[in-house]
Amino acid sequence: xxxxxxxxxxxxxxxxxxxxxxxxxxxxxxxxxxxxxxxxxxxxxxxxxxxxxxxxxxxxxxxxxxxxxxxxxxxxxxxxxxxxxxxxxxxxxxxxxxxxxxxxxxxxxxxxx
Numbered sequence: 001x002x003x004x005x006x007x008x009x010x011x012x013x014x015x016x017x018x019x020x021x022x023x024x025x026x027x028x029x030x031x032x033x034x035x036x037x038x039x040x041x042x043x044x045x046x047x048x049x050x051x052x053x054x055x056x057x058x059x060x061x062x063x064x065x066x067x068x069x070x071x072x073x074x075x076x077x078x079x080x081x082x083x084x085x086x087x088x089x090x091x092x093x094x095x096x097x098x099x100x101x102x103x104x105x106x107x108x109x110x111x112x113x
Contacts, residue, residue: 002038002086004028005098007061009088010081012042023081024073024093024101038086041105042077045069052076054104056093063091073101075108 002008006025011018023040032038047053053072061067093101 005092007091008086037080042074043071052108060097061091075104
C-alpha cells in the first residue's frame with residue numbers, strides 16, 4: 001500500500017492529453033481508508049510555470065531509483081488516484097523535502113497573487 005511521501009508513476013490527465021509522470025503521494029492513510037483514494041502532486045522535467053515549481057534534487061529522494069533528469073514538483077497540479085491507478089513505485093522523498101513541498105503547495109494554492 002502506498003504511503004505519504006512515496007514517489008509513484010501515474011498517468012496525469014492534462015490539457016494536452018494524458019502523460020506518464022512521477023507523483024508524490026501527499027495524502028495520509030486516513031484519507032485512503034475513508035475514501036479509497038490517494039492525492040498526489042505531479043513531478044515534471046519542465047520548470048514552467050516557475051512560480052509553482054520546486055526543484056526535486058537527488059538529496060531529497062530515498063529508495064529505489066534516482067530521477068534521471070532535472071525534476072520539479074508542480075505544486076499546483078494535484079490529482080486523486082485509486083490504488084489501481086498507481087503504477088511503479090520509484091522511491092520516496094525525505095521528511096524534510098516533504099515539509100518543503102507541503103509549504104510550497106500551501107503558498108501556490110492559497111497565497112499566490
